[in-house]
Amino acid sequence: MLQVKELTVHYGKALAVENVSLDVKEGEFVAVIGPNGAGKTTLFKTISSVIKPSSGEIYFEGKRIDTLPPHEVAKLGIAHCPERRRLAYRMTVMENLELGAYLRDDREGIAEDLNYVFELFPILKERKNQKAGTLSGGEQQMLAIGRALMANPRLLMMDEPSVGLAPLMKERIFEAIEEIKMERKVTILISEQDASLVLPMSDRAYVMETGKIKMEGRGKELMDNDYVKVTYLGL
């Protein structure tokens, strides 16, 4: 479904992503784990075409997308839930969710997805008329995920959904992500620093360090890998 081929990206003058190849098949749950500054966010932004690569190519369902503007990439069915939420903080919860469905005009489908988001995160329904900026960090993360779901995407990309959250809230967010994985027919690409949360539910995962893919494998395999155990699972 998604193919990233030999991607190199500079962020300003710094080399942020170096010769990265990655692929995601329809229906898969694929994680990219790695420390802060490994280039995960740059990789995700390049897939969404917010950043243009220095070299390499990205294909979505056989169509080259790295040459398209971001809104055209979104139109193909890719939703990107960005790092640190990036909501419209001066707008209400409801307006943020509506903006998630910006490209859609199937009223019934939108209403169904709104119901789904409110079932997944009941607190958002309670706060639907509140400004997004007044929500707690965890609630904001729920809204960011909800907003991405409102696009009814074929590929859902979530960039570090647990960053900056308290341990309990992290678990709550990952429970929701597991639910999305089970219940929605959506392919998921997720980046995460906390490997212990994401590896158990991943079909496959990539370990990214200093802009490069260091290793890849099935989620369970990587959990048994000595390097991953020591470096990312703290075992």
Add this chain to the structure above:
Amino acid sequence: MIETLLNLIVSGILIGGLYALAALGLTIVLGVMRIINVSHGAFYTLGAYFTFLFSVMLGMNYIAAFLLSVVIVFAVGVIYERALIKPIRKEELNVLILTFAAAFVIEEIVKFTFGPRYRNIPPYLSGTVTFFGGSVDVQRVFSFVIAIAIVTLLILALRFTKVGKAMRMVAEDEEVAGLLGINVERIQMVSFGFGAVLAAAAAALLSPIYLLYPAMGWDPLLKAFAIVIFGGMGSITGTVLTGIIFGVAEVLTGYYISPTWKTVVPFILLILIISVKPTGLFGEEE
């Protein structure tokens, strides 16, 4: 005594509504595009002269002249944005200088086309209405009502329409707006057009009240800047309220102190508020 005061406040509010209208255009362009558009006053000038062209020179009825001017200035704004702003938008200083230069060019074009001398559009409404024992021209009341109607429509459109919500999203986070499927460049082009229209509409509504001349746009430009900063950058409520506050302050100063001080008062108020609250009246801390 008190009647005079009330009457002055009424005329201040009437003129302030038009200031608010013009300043709102600047607020929208600043919010959605994060650029300082020094050409805003030139769009104001164009609005006045197009209204003059259609109503006085071509003899059209005023409402038709107004609407036609507004549509033309929208088109001018859109073309201006595509041709001049879009290629250099990320270079803030260049945008500032370019819009400054373009304002002079537009002024010269107006001077060349219509001549340097003062022009006037005769009031199309006559008579006065009485407020608090003093009288106010019907013309001014009408212009104010139209201005407030436009401001209200704009606020409703920003709040409830899809384009309005997209504009607010772009204002908050351009990058994420793109991720959501919003065509950011198109939204910015349209916003710039609307910004120009608000300046033009204010000028068209003021044209039966004030004289026209090619450099007429600079004074409202400076005033609009002062209003936007006083009100708190990006705050629509702040902009509208400040427009009215400035209108009233000007009229009161002109009457009780001296007409010479009238034009300076908004800027004194600006300096005062900025030193107390740097983000302006309704500005939020980032």
